[in-house]
Amino acid sequence: MPATAVKSKTIHPAWLRCTHWLNAIAVLLLVSSGWRIYNATGFMGFSIPRSLTLGGWLGGALQWHFAAMWLLAFNGALYLLINLFSGRLRRQFFPISPQQLLHDVGAALKGKLSHADPRHYNSVQRLAYLFVMLDCVLLVLSGLVLWKSVQFPLLRECLGGYEGARYVHFYAMTALCAFIALHVVMVALVPRTLLAMLRGH
Numbered sequence: 001m002p003a004t005a006v007k008s009k010t011i012h013p014a015w016l017r018c019t020h021w022l023n024a025i026a027v028l029l030l031v032s033s034g035w036r037i038y039n040a041t042g043f044m045g046f047s048i049p050r051s052l053t054l055g056g057w058l059g060g061a062l063q064w065h066f067a068a069m070w071l072l073a074f075n076g077a078l079y080l081l082i083n084l085f086s087g088r089l090r091r092q093f094f095p096i097s098p099q100q101l102l103h104d105v106g107a108a109l110k111g112k113l114s115h116a117d118p119r120h121y122n123s124v125q126r127l128a129y130l131f132v133m134l135d136c137v138l139l140v141l142s143g144l145v146l147w148k149s150v151q152f153p154l155l156r157e158c159l160g161g162y163e164g165a166r167y168v169h170f171y172a173m174t175a176l177c178a179f180i181a182l183h184v185v186m187v188a189l190v191p192r193t194l195l196a197m198l199r200g201h
Contacts, residue, residue: 011119011196019079020197023136026075027176029054029068030139034173036061044170066147073140080133093126101127118196132179135172142169 012020036053038044040061055061083089101123107113108124121129145156145165159165187194 009201012200014200015082016079017197017200019075019082022075023072023079026068026072027136027180029064030072031173031177033061033064033068037065038170043166069140069143069147072136076136076140092121093130096123096126096130118193128179128182132176135175135179139169139172139176142166142172 032052032054035048036050036055037058039047039050039053040058053061055064080089083092104113104123113122113124141155142159142165144152145159145162146169149156149162149165156162156165159168
């Protein structure tokens with residue numbers, strides 16, 4: 001098969017697939033260990049079932065959380081930088097037309113949103129992926145305040161103090177979990193997107 005034909009079928013390059021799966025592992029570790037850390041305080045008034053948490057005890061959960069934090073921070077930064085400097089961020093995620101977005105949301109609610117060409121994102125996908133990128137940045141920044149509050153006074157004040165950062169971190173994590181749940185449902189409805197993320201074509 002000619003090289004041009006192979007290239008035309010490439011949906012996700014190797015760097016994208018690698019950073020995607022590393023980010024997925026990091027997020028899974030962060031959420032499950034974060035739930036265990038949350039249970040130590042329960043500042044929202046409820047607790048997460050222990051079977052869904054990672055770390056066994058607070059110290060163990062913190063170790064898992066910090067390790068996964070570095071993975072998400074460095075791998076996520078690499079993902080964003082390659083997207084930015086390769087021009088992929090502009091090509092794949094912009095522009096987002098309000099009119100097209102409303103049309104795609106309506107189609108999604110009716111179960112008629114097209115996935116004819118997985119190389120191109122519709123407006124709903126563009127907005128969702130941009131949201132999760134910003135959400136992960138917010139998670140890292142609020143996490144820095146919770147970890148080294150004294151060392152980041154300006155960031156701490158921007159997030160409403162230490163207590164404010166705690167709530168920002170929790171709600172940002174909740175938003176990320178909601179995205180993951182929706183993402184998994186969409187993959188289940190269109191399973192070839194999973195194959196593309198595994199094989200690249």
